Amino acid sequence: MIPASVVDRSKEFSGKRVLVTGAGKGIGRATALLLAARGASVVALSRSPDDLRSLEREIGCETHAVELADVAAARAAALAAQPIDLLVNNAGIARLQPFLDLDVEAFDETMAVNVRAAMVVGQICARSMIERGTGGAIVNVSSISAQIGFPLHAAYCASKAALDALTRVMAVELGEHGIRVNTVNPTVTLTPMAQKAWGDPGKAAQMLSRIPLNRFVEPGEVAQTIAYLLGAESHMINGVSLAVDGGFLAR
Template sequence: MSTHDDPRQFEGKTVLITGAGKGIGRATAQLLAQRGARVIALSRSAADLRTLEDEIGCTTLCADLGDASAARSVADAAQPVDLLVNCAGIVELQPFLDTSVDAFDTIMAVNVRAAMIVAQQCARSMIGRGVAGSIVNVSSLSATVGLPLHAAYCASKAALDGLTRVMAVELGPHGIRVNTVNPVVTMTPMAEKAWSDPEKSAPMLARIPLKRFVQPLEVARTIAYLLSDESAMVSGVSLAVDGGFQAG
């Protein structure tokens, strides 16, 4: 444990994390549990949830967030929470000219619509209880940078950033902060699928001044910052975790 992983930072707080089975969501669940939060982990994979529960002793919820009514009922079942991390996300690689309506709709349903529905349920509960909560939507550098074969994914992350700004504006008067974290390629199982080919990853790495991709724990630490009182006046921002990519 590093000196920054304060075991008391989130004591007494309950956090709901979607997409908690793998990658950034799982790293965030582990980190926040380490820092004293009560973690409610949501994933569509029961097997991933079982191993996570064994590791950190979290509460688990299994649902496919691509189904709007399932997303609403599972978010409702999770209440009351103080903090929310919308991390569930999917990608399907298709050239723009061959991007199917089905793939586009499915990606938008999971990456944007589910984040909206889950956040609506959490925010309603926070407002009802008078809780000044914090919400972090896990976006991507692809919200602002066009990546080949990622038409639907890039569109979904740009939409998530736009949604986040409106949430910050409307929920701010209730004391609820909303931000996105926007990592460059992060070494998760989903990224391995998209970036395992050195021919594809080499040009991307060349554009990152720090010359490497991001680790899930590095994104998790940024999420923890945005959830915590250390960022008490940060709301409505898209915080890049990109090794300097956007500066180039």
């Protein structure tokens, strides 16, 4: 057997079109870069035209600027991206408020971006895969917040738990069409969004004390896990929420 460390992955996704939402920054951008490096034709969605332009210059990807909280806009962008072989629903927001002060608008916006957009884009991509009879794979980017109650994260935690549940149903219903659906669930990942929640050294130290590996996750490490779940080596993994947490959930 060839050791995994010497396997050439430069053409792993050659001939595949991969749609990545929230591709402008953080995990989404790292995923777009990694998949492009492994031969994929990347279609990138983000609400930031500037981020998309810089990503296009870097990897030559197709881009669509879209506000995914807008259902009609999300559908239009997903339809314009077809045909898609692999999907990464990564777009997400965090509105940090104490539960007693959590306003309905912040809750609804979080659910719209973090869950509903994944459903809308996932429906369109899955229908296309079924019509073409190609099968495929979908990875929804969730969080350990799906299982842990973090202060100020009521809307975010609720959205990620909902995304995990949605993913399991997608896996059950789409599996018969050869479409696998999984989530990747990282702990705090060093992205611009994470800095808002965990930028305070005291708060970060408390979180780090619960991670046996004693560090946060890098976006590239989450991207590698996403690539694994999209690839042929995981062809019997379906409906799984895969933690990338340094052992946080093991305590």
